[in-house]
Amino acid sequence: MAKKSRTKARETTTPGEVGPRQPCPCGSGKRYKACHGAPGGPAATFVNRPFEGLPSECDVIALRELVPAGTAPLTLKDGVTGSGRAVTLCSLLPMAAPAMVRDSGEVWLGLQVQHNFGDPARDLGAVLTKALEQAERGEAGIVGLTGDPGEGPRLQELVEGGTLDVTVHEGFDYWIADVDDRDGMAAALEQANEAAAPTARLTSVESAYWTNVGTKEHLRWVMPEPEDRLLDALARLHAAGKDDIAPGSRLVGMFRAHGLLAPVWDLPVGTGPEALEEPAAQYAADLAAALADDAPLTPEERSARNGLANRQLTIR
Numbered sequence: 001m002a003k004k005s006r007t008k009a010r011e012t013t014t015p016g017e018v019g020p021r022q023p024c025p026c027g028s029g030k031r032y033k034a035c036h037g038a039p040g041g042p043a044a045t046f047v048n049r050p051f052e053g054l055p056s057e058c059d060v061i062a063l064r065e066l067v068p069a070g071t072a073p074l075t076l077k078d079g080v081t082g083s084g085r086a087v088t089l090c091s092l093l094p095m096a097a098p099a100m101v102r103d104s105g106e107v108w109l110g111l112q113v114q115h116n117f118g119d120p121a122r123d124l125g126a127v128l129t130k131a132l133e134q135a136e137r138g139e140a141g142i143v144g145l146t147g148d149p150g151e152g153p154r155l156q157e158l159v160e161g162g163t164l165d166v167t168v169h170e171g172f173d174y175w176i177a178d179v180d181d182r183d184g185m186a187a188a189l190e191q192a193n194e195a196a197a198p199t200a201r202l203t204s205v206e207s208a209y210w211t212n213v214g215t216k217e218h219l220r221w222v223m224p225e226p227e228d229r230l231l232d233a234l235a236r237l238h239a240a241g242k243d244d245i246a247p248g249s250r251l252v253g254m255f256r257a258h259g260l261l262a263p264v265w266d267l268p269v270g271t272g273p274e275a276l277e278e279p280a281a282q283y284a285a286d287l288a289a290a291l292a293d294d295a296p297l298t299p300e301e302r303s304a305r306n307g308l309a310n311r312q313l314t315i316r
Contacts, residue, residue: 020033021033045118045119046118046119047118047119047120047121047122048258048259049258049259049260050119050120050121050122050154050258050259051120051121051155051258051259052156052259053156053161054121054155054156054159054161055074055159055160055161055162055163055164056072056163056164056166056206056207057224057260058206058207058222058223058224058260059072059164059166059201059206059207059222060089060111060164061207061222061257061258061260061262062207062209062220062222062262063089063090063091063111063166064091064111064112064120064257064258065255065257065258065262065315066199066209066211066220066222066255066262067091067168067199067201067209068091068092068195068196068197068199069091069092069168069169069170069171069172069174069196069199070090070091070166070167070168070169070199070201071088071089071090071091071166071167071169071174072088072089072164072165072166072167073086073087073088073089073164073165074087074088074089074109074159074160074164075087075159075160075162076132076158076159076160077157077158077159077160080132080158081129081132081133081136082107082132082135082136085105085106085107085132085135086104086105086106086107087106087107087108087109087128087132087159088106088107088108088109089109089111089164090108090109090110090111090174091110091111091112092110092111092112092172092192093108093110093175094175094185094188094192095142095188096110096112096113096114097110097113097142097143097144098110098113098115098123098127098142098143098144098145099127099128099130099131099142099143100131100141100142100143101131101134101135101139101140101141101143102140102178103140103178103179104178105135105138105140106178107128107131107132107135109124109127109128109131111124113145115145115146117145117147117148117149118148119154120258121154121155121156122149122152122153122154122155123145123149124154124155125152125153125154125155125156125157125158126145126149126152126153127143127145127149128155128158129152129153129158130143130145131143166201168199168200168201168209170196170198171189171192171193171196172189172192172193172196173189173193175189175192176189197211197212197213197214198211198212199211199212200273202219202273202276202277202280203277204277204278204280204281204284205221205280205281205283205284207221207222207223207224208220208221208222208276208280209221210267210271210272210273210276212269215269216266216267216268216269217266217267217268217269217270217271217272218264218265218266218267219245219249219264219265219267219276219280220255220262220263220264221262221263221264221265221280222257222260222261222262223260223261223262223263224260225261225291227256227260227261229291230261230291231261231305231308231309232290232297232301232305233287233290233291233293234251234263234287234290234304234305234308235297235301235302235304235305235308236290236293236297236301236304237283237286237287237290238251238301238304238307238308239298239300239301239303239304242283242286243283244279245265245267245276245279245280245283246265246267246268246271246275246276246279247268248267248268248271249265249266249267249268249271250265250266251263251264251265251308252264252265252266252311253308253311253312253313254308254311254312254313255312255313255314255315256312256313256314256315257314257315261312
């Protein structure tokens with residue numbers, strides 16, 4: 001009797017699609033096929049790459065997932081309610097609020113929030129629309145989102161394209177920069193500042209952030225290339241010994257966040273962001289060359305690719 005094959009059919013996906021064995025984008029911790037991909041599963045639709053088309057997509061992902069305290073101004077499109085109003089995209093707002101209308105009438109939009117209704121860009125669009133309407137009524141205060149907003153404009157439909165001017169702050173003092181009475185925020189501000197790891201955005205490359213978590217330092221670099229192409233290129237550099245960012249550094253794995261990969265390097269304590277600028281620029285040039293190489297991977301490169309693919313953590 002023929003020996004029964006235990007090899008499973010390979011599962012393939014189209015770009016942007018969630019594979020059955022991949023973590024469900026809802027953040028449940030289950031595989032997609034056992035959660036939103038299961039027959040009769042939850043009805044919500046989840047977008048695998050929700051920030052595609054936003055200005056500086058990679059920086060938006062970093063501000064949402066990696067950067068404690070960061071801000072960037074947004075420009076509203078013509079025809080949007082309150083299109084002349086100042087809007088600031090923030091990593092985190094007090095009480096993880098989705099948005100705030102300040103006393104000045106400026107709108108602050110928060111990325112690190114407690115809700116997840118499947119498409120963060122749609123959620124942000126709904127919150128921004130509510131905040132702008134509230135600002136037009138002259139009402140300051142927090143703007144919430146307590147349920148699935150349903151159909152509506154996504155953030156990409158409300159703001160202009162271009163490159164975001166990201167500012168990384170040492171802490172959350174920007175929360176009270178325009179407030180006269182600061183005593184009421186003192187306790188929350190102190191707690192938030194204590195939890196914020198020192199972070200800096202590199203200037204020589206796009207969307208790369210150094211951070212110091214005390215016991216070690218990291219470089220976390222959100223990259224826009226499709227996952228398969230990027231893994232091939234990273235594997236080529238790893239096999240060639242070209243993935244050191246600084247003396248004593250080590251590429252330890254990567255995050256998968258909102259459809260993109262963010263490679264992570266461990267760095268010796270004391271490295272600091274300034275020492276990374278030149279080697280990061282060289283790495284970017286080497287990576288561009290590796291991305292342009294369409295030759296089949298060598299056995300060493302395939303082994304490196306498998307190792308990198310097994311060191312991924314999906315965050316939502």
